[in-house]
Amino acid sequence: MSGDEGTNQFSSGWAQPEEAPTPGGPGHKAVFFTSSFDEYRAFGPMWSIDSWSHQFEAFDAMMTLLERRGVGLVLRLHPNLGSKSRAYFQREVADALDLQSRHPALVLHWHNSSVNSYDLVRHADYVIVERSTIGLEAILMGKPVWVTQASQWDQVADVRQVLSLADITGEIMRPWEVSRVGAQNFAAYWMVQEHPLRWDWSAWSTWDPGKAPLRMKIAVLAIKNPWRHRARLVRIEWTAWRNSKFRPPGQSAESQ
Numbered sequence: 001m002s003g004d005e006g007t008n009q010f011s012s013g014w015a016q017p018e019e020a021p022t023p024g025g026p027g028h029k030a031v032f033f034t035s036s037f038d039e040y041r042a043f044g045p046m047w048s049i050d051s052w053s054h055q056f057e058a059f060d061a062m063m064t065l066l067e068r069r070g071v072g073l074v075l076r077l078h079p080n081l082g083s084k085s086r087a088y089f090q091r092e093v094a095d096a097l098d099l100q101s102r103h104p105a106l107v108l109h110w111h112n113s114s115v116n117s118y119d120l121v122r123h124a125d126y127v128i129v130e131r132s133t134i135g136l137e138a139i140l141m142g143k144p145v146w147v148t149q150a151s152q153w154d155q156v157a158d159v160r161q162v163l164s165l166a167d168i169t170g171e172i173m174r175p176w177e178v179s180r181v182g183a184q185n186f187a188a189y190w191m192v193q194e195h196p197l198r199w200d201w202s203a204w205s206t207w208d209p210g211k212a213p214l215r216m217k218i219a220v221l222a223i224k225n226p227w228r229h230r231a232r233l234v235r236i237e238w239t240a241w242r243n244s245k246f247r248p249p250g251q252s253a254e255s256q
Helices: 009-013 037-043 055-068 079-083 086-102 117-122 134-140 181-197 214-222 227-244
Strands: 029-033 072-076 107-109 126-129 145-147
Touching (some): 029 055, 055 072, 055 086, 055 126, 072 117, 079 086, 086 227, 126 134, 134 181
Parallel strands (some): 029 126, 072 107, 126 145
16 A cells, blocks of 8 residues: 555555545445456456446446435546557546446546545445455455456455346445455465565666666667567557546646
8 A cells, every 4th residue: 555565556656545635525435446457358258257348337337326325426547547558548538438427426536646546445335346456455444345347356355246237236235344354365365376476676677677767768769670669669658658648628637
């Protein structure tokens, strides 16, 4: 959760929890977190056990039920959206705005918002994710979590699966007293499994490979490579910069 924690590159740009605004007004709140879902395609068809065409289809149906209960709605777009292609990025933005048009009271935090995701969880009564790992972290914080796709932890942690429209019932969508034991066991296993794979880049490199300095990126363009490859590298950087500067229609940087 710390902004300087290397395992969460996105949190470095977030406000500290005590500085982040309380999302929405008083009353019960449901916070939805999108996933960077294209990264899961490599998992294969055995992970495709849901019937949703898109994560926003599931979110829309769940929001409709929760609205009837007077629950406040919050949506946080995954910070990794900024690294996607321009076409992918624009499609996700359009889908998010369409979802907001159908739920006008929805508070939408974009990928480049400084609002702290852990603070959103802390104020939530419902946490809904596609399969994002923040769902696992929310369980560790004692929050009830619903997932709309298969995840790596949904068979171990105390979670509710909502894999189709038929699963969205009044009973399923009621909070419960969460047991953290399964999530704790899974997190402990995960840490033991990945410990041998952790390494400190400073032991073999003079710069962080995950955050290459500008001069290194420029130097890469001087390496003998096809021009189309060099153009692609420039395009990736240009797209990421444009995505990071995104402001929703009618919203300034301050109001975001």
